[in-house]
Amino acid sequence: MSIKFRILLTVVLLQVLGFAALLLNYNQRAHVAVVDFNRSQVMASLQASASQMDAMSAQMERTAAGLARGGEHFDEVHHRKNLQKVRNELQRLLLRTFSSFPDAIGGGIWYEPYALSPHEETVGAYVYRSDIGLSFTWDYEETYSGSWWYQLGIPSAWPRNEHRPQYFYWTTPFVNDSGQWSMRVVAPMYDDHQKLLGVATVDWALPEIMGSLQNLRVTPDSKPVLYSPRMAEYLGGTSLDIDDPFAAMDSSYKTQELATPDGNYLYAVRSKTGLILAVCIPGDELSNLVAGFISQTLVVNLFIIIVFVTIMLITLEMLFRPLDRILTALRTSIRFDSGTGQITFAPLQVDSHNEFTQIIETFNRLGKQVVEFTDRLNQTNNELQNEKRRSEELNATLEQKVVERTAELAEKNREVTESLRMLKLTQKQLVDLEKHAALGDIVAGLAHEINTPLGISVTAVSAMEEQLQDMERQYNQNQLSRDYFNDYVEYTREGIDIAADNLRRAADLIARFKQVAVDQASEQKRDFELCDYINSILTSLRPSYKYRPVEVQLKCDHTLIITTYPGALAQVITNLMMNALTHAFPPEQDDRNHPGHITIELTREGDNAVLSFRDDGRGMPENTCKQLFQPFFTTRPEQGGSGLGAFIIQDLVNNQLGGSIDVSSQPGQGATFTITLPLHLNTDAASYDAN
Template sequence: MSGRGKANLQRTLSWFLTIAMFSAIFFPVLFVGSYEVYRQYQKEVIIGPEQDAKALFVVLKKGLIAPLWSYTPENAKDLINGVALNPAVEAVIVKDATGEVFSAFSRDVLGEESDRIHLVSDVFFEEQVIGSVDLVFNYSSAKSLVSAYAIQIILITLFQLVVIISIILLILKYRVTEPLRSLKRFATEVSKQHFDSPSPEVKNREFIELADELDAMRTALHSSFTELEEKVEQRTKTLRDTNLELESALENIERTQETLVQNEKLAALGALVAGIAHELNTPIGNARLVTSSLREDARSLKHLSEEGKLTKSEFEHLTSDISDATSLIERNIAKAVTLIQSFKQVAVDRTSDRKREFSLNGFVADILSTMHHITKNTCINIETELDEDCELYSYPGTLSQIIDNLVNNAVLHAFEGLQLTKEMPGVIVISTQVSEKNVSISVSDNGIGLTRDVQSKIFEPFYTTKLGKGGSGLGMHIVHNLVNGPLEGQIIIKSKPKQGTTFVLTIPKQLSKQPDDVAI
């Protein structure tokens, strides 16, 4: 709970106790005072004036018999003046038997008509009407007295309440509020982990027990915090050691992955060398065979010439064979030279990894010339569907490694389980599509296709469907990294089971040129 919440709680408790005490005193006093005012009102306004008026009226009726009978107005006047000593008497009118005013008294008394009691009666003597008396009794003064009395009661009650509430507040302050504040300050210090704060000094038994409990809580919290700090320190040390181990393991993994990537590149280069060696074997073997035949023809020509047995027809026949042999040697050597040049360019690009300008279609042709050994003795054909030629400024070595990996991946996996024949071969198509700023290179096949699960994982490192069969699981991961990294492009896969697979890589025609492009 925040400091403001605690202050609100304390203020609420103080006000609650104050209001409770005030209510416990005010409402009983209010009830008693109200009842007393009501009782006084009934006595002085409702019942008292009527009783007083009737009593005075009876006195007048009896007292006026003699003056009316003896016709002595002076005596009547004295009686009336005596009755008028009551300030509530507003008027007294006495008439004789003829209706003439015999004696009268009146005075101005403020008040409303409803505050007046009007009594009229005949005066009898020996059952004979000898006159009449009219009394007007005004009890507005009684109401004023009751009002003053009520005000007095209210003032006395308020004074009593102020005194009592003041006493209660003082008691609450020194017996409740101050101890609570002291306990609150102690709890606040404990919450700030100031465990050396002195215990609060309180007097009441309940607060002493609460202070003891808070002190016990402080001791327990101190112990818990100490244990927690030790555990946190120990776990921090453990986490630090674990992080160091993980960093070391990550470095090892990165080094291992880098080594595997380099091995993959070297393996691809080794396969390229093996393929070129295999391709060179045919023209060089043919040239060697023709060279042997040419040597025999040369020996025959020399032998016949030395013996003088060389005829014109034999000479023409031998020279014709020698000419054909030299032509065949030239064609095979030219083929070998072409293969060597293609291999040299591809090998240089693979090993240097430098940017340079090159023709897209010529680049694809060079790559194909180094791939014949991959599909030799198989029922798989590699075809091309090339768009118009264009010049690229990019990394040819990186691009050739990507295409080589995609084609090898298709040869190894795309036709697995299919019965291929010369009439119904497997087909791998390398196609290009040129736009204004980019070029798209697709490698597609008509093989077994890929499931969604394989497609979602194919670019992950170490994922392979040939686990334990020589597959490293890095080929497609390397392709993905090279396309998205140095080539600044992207690669997507389109495939459905039994409908073949197409890899489409889109790269910019021109990478940014630097004053001195270095190896990546």
């Protein structure tokens, strides 16, 4: 068996197997596609019917709301008009409303007993559609106040001075006087004192919805149904032989596919009126529908396979004829001389242009490229020799670069040493100047904040020293390569950047702490009215919280005169307000329905003024209260908190203002800051400004 015959046989078998696999896959996919298509069509139709039903129910609710507002209006004006005129206007309102709303089959306005007149117990107007058009009546139900649909809107036991919890109430489906399934929407009415006045109703016939469900019959035995869960009853005569088929439905308004014990397909959707629209499709009928579709396409697919195999056989035979000639020419176009190792290439001659012409031309180009590659190989060898000489020159300049990098490292080491010296000097100054019990905590907090970037800097410098020693060793052993040197330069640059960034960070921390420790009393002491001044501060801070759900209240004695530093007091109030807006009432937890409250209360106790700053926010645990006034303590480090706000408040109150501050808080119960200030700041406290 020749190679050509084997190739032909293999191609034909592969084509037949491929078509068979495609056909099986097509049949399987076709089955799934047809089922999915019918499923999607049914679900879309159900969803459209539910949407139509929801839109119609919304229109019914709007009409009922309009009638309710009209009934409320007539109650407001009936004392200016006699009852007969009100009756006439009620009749015109109902006729005008339902003449422009043909989808409703009736509706009315029903007042509470003796609501419009002390002489008439019931006043109820009703309009309904009949064979002659719209009809109006006053005696539709004379005892309507006790009817089940009226009790749904206003139960007898419901207090008349309280609002009903809903705007609309839908009745369960019922059969009206015309023998049609209907539903009624009931809207409560209120008088100008917000007392229950009566109800307005709109009636809706369901046969149109039932008729639209009949369009969902995919197969002859499909069952479209309309089901009322509140009644546990099917509407329209069609029902399913399944016990509680809709028990697995969730509360959403999307079309759902439900499981059935007999393998049928059940699709259902819940409307906003509470009714369920569903269709049940027998599984065997849908399978027969799919089988019929697949059998129609099977004959066509078999015919296509036969035609394709025939064309492939003819095409392959035509292709192999010139291929045989090309194989013969290829065997004689390349010769190898084993003695000299030379390859002789004779380009193939193209006598005619066919589908193999490009192959022959490509083969000829490949032979020429082999010769060109040999020439380029010799050229590459020459370039390698030149590159070797360049490497030797680079080694000669390497020593100078090593000296330069060593000098840079020495300079960075001096910067680290100087930063350490400045840190120790700053710590000594803090120890000498601090005069209260929290001195140890302040120095520890500062040292912890600064030691981190300094430790990173020392680590980076130590790593660069080790890298330098390793490079010197390789250089002395003539093992230093260009790649290693480039890696060393990049590593050194990254180490220098890390050390410089962390040194700058340490310097920033030192400068910030110095700014906190510097005397805050830079203004003059004066007399001012305390309540008015705090009110001015709150007014200036109002843009910070006026769009937030936070209410600020100031309670104080307007005759409270104090002699102190107003600038320091303003900074204390500002910090307290900003801390409350940030921590007690975080912006991400704002709730317009539950606003927060901040209360500032001023009282006088002897020669002191007592300022109480309270909020009803998140509060703080006991551990946070103990550390609140320590420098650099913050509960929001990831949001950029510096931990100096409460520390500055305590520093200003105790030192510059000559007072005291206490804090009390519980989680979830807010926080209270109590500040006691002397009404007349003495000379000793004022000396804080000089210090």
